[in-house]
Amino acid sequence: MTHRDDSVEIIQQEMTAFARRARATAARMHPELSLVSYTLLAHLDDQRGCRATDLAAHYFLDKSTVSRQIAALEKLGFVERRVDPDDHRVQVLHPTEEGAQVLANVTASRRQAFHERLADWSEEDLDRFASYLARYNAAQERLD
Amino acid sequence: MTHRDDSVEIIQQEMTAFARRARATAARMHPELSLVSYTLLAHLDDQRGCRATDLAAHYFLDKSTVSRQIAALEKLGFVERRVDPDDHRVQVLHPTEEGAQVLANVTASRRQAFHERLADWSEEDLDRFASYLARYNAAQERLD
DNA sequence: GTGAACTAGTTGTATAGTACAACATGGATG
DNA sequence: CATCCATGTTGTACTATACAACTAGTTCAC
Missing domain, CATH: 1.20.5 (Single alpha-helices involved in coiled-coils or other helix-helix interfaces)
Structure with missing residues (x-):
């Protein structure tokens, strides 16, 4: 060994x-927002809207899973659908005002929790840890 | 920022x-062995047997969840129960021969996958990444 | 030593997240 | 047009999970 x-x-x-x-x-x-819902909503916010298919591809989820997650988020009033005028199959998904607000709250509180957990880390250690994680995940994504 | x-x-x-x-x-x-089953079985192997309650405490799982996971592992023939002679409420859980064998296989294959993913990392980077992860998780456990 | 309180584990029930298969519908291309 | 492809939904099934109610065994106070 x-x-x-x-x-x-x-x-x-x-x-x-x-x-x-x-x-x-x-x-x-x-x-109020599961880990999955959170990441999907965050991606919508980040991308300024995208399709269900894009979410499925990005997160390695089945399209049926995404469809149900989005339906749940829509029911909560956090997501709205806009049918693409050029292709009527496509629904471009966007966070609603309320969705963006909830997302912002959860993001802030998650951020604070991480800051607390990492409060006694030196800046150098944080920097290196962040790089290692990014490197690890990037490598894994290529294998997936 | x-x-x-x-x-x-x-x-x-x-x-x-x-x-x-x-x-x-x-x-x-x-x-053949979900992430949860794997970790439970690995813990049994590591501890040379323990109680369901110990597993629940260690992994922050409800005792009912552990009970069902163990029942599944038993049905697969990977775990056996030995009633504690000193306390008839207690069942000490052990991997069976077959369970230990499957565990060894999965462990070996997981280990290989991790080695492949991390193949081009320097020893120094691996060492630091391992420390950071351990430090991060230890801090989180104290908060949980 | 008996009853109350505690501990270990199981079972009933409910929920979330997930996949796969079957389907409907709209678009693209020979 | 006819066929094939892309987008998304719905039916079904399964896993992991929690909480509550329960059974059965143990401990402890009196």
């Missing part, structure tokens, strides 16, 4: 532990 | 992205 193996083992364990807990933590913090 | 804020933002985004994808990736890689 090399040092390298040890590190990989720890990374594996910690990533797994984190993944297991993330959903439950998110749900406890924000009952 | 300070550099510090930027790093926290990236950490948040990347951790969220990772969490969203982890379950599906695990399920695709190992249809």
Whole structure:
């Protein structure tokens, strides 16, 4: 067992532990917007609207899953659909005013929670941790 | 927006992205053992047997959830129960031979996948990434 | 030693998130 | 036009999960 193996083992364990807990933590913090709803809504906000198909591709979700998630967000009044005039199959999705507001609140509170969790980290450590995570995820995306 | 804020933002985004994808990736890689079953079985193996209550506490799961997961693992023949002679309420759970074997296979294949993903990382980067993850999760556990 | 309070685990019920297959409908291309 | 493709919805099924109600065993106070 090399040092390298040890590190990989720890990374594996910690990533797994984190993944297991993330959903439950998110749900406890924000009952009004699940982790999935949150990321979908955030993507809509970020992209200034997009199609259900784009969301499915981006998040590796089935189109039926996205369809139901969007239906739920619409029912909550957080998302609205605008049929594309050039292609009547397509619905371009946008956050509503209220959706954008809720998103902003959840984002702010998530951001604060992360800041608190990372409060005693040096700027250098934060920077490196952020780079490592980005690098790890980018590599994984290419494999997916 | 300070550099510090930027790093926290990236950490948040990347951790969220990772969490969203982890379950599906695990399920695709190992249809025979879900991420949850895997971690429970691994914990049993690691601890050389423990109680359902211990699993629930360790993974922040409801005891009913653990009860059903264990029932499923038992049905698959991967876990056996031994009633504690000193306290007949207690069932000490152990991996069976077959359970240990499947666990070993899945562990090996997960380990290999992680090694591949991290193949082009320097030993120093791996070491630091592992420390950061451990530090992050330890801090979060204290807040949970 | 008996009853109250506690602990371990199971089962009933409900919900979220997910996939896959079948479908409807609109567009593109031979 | 006829066929094929793209977009999205709906039916169905399954997994993971929580909470509440329950059973059964243990401990402790009196």
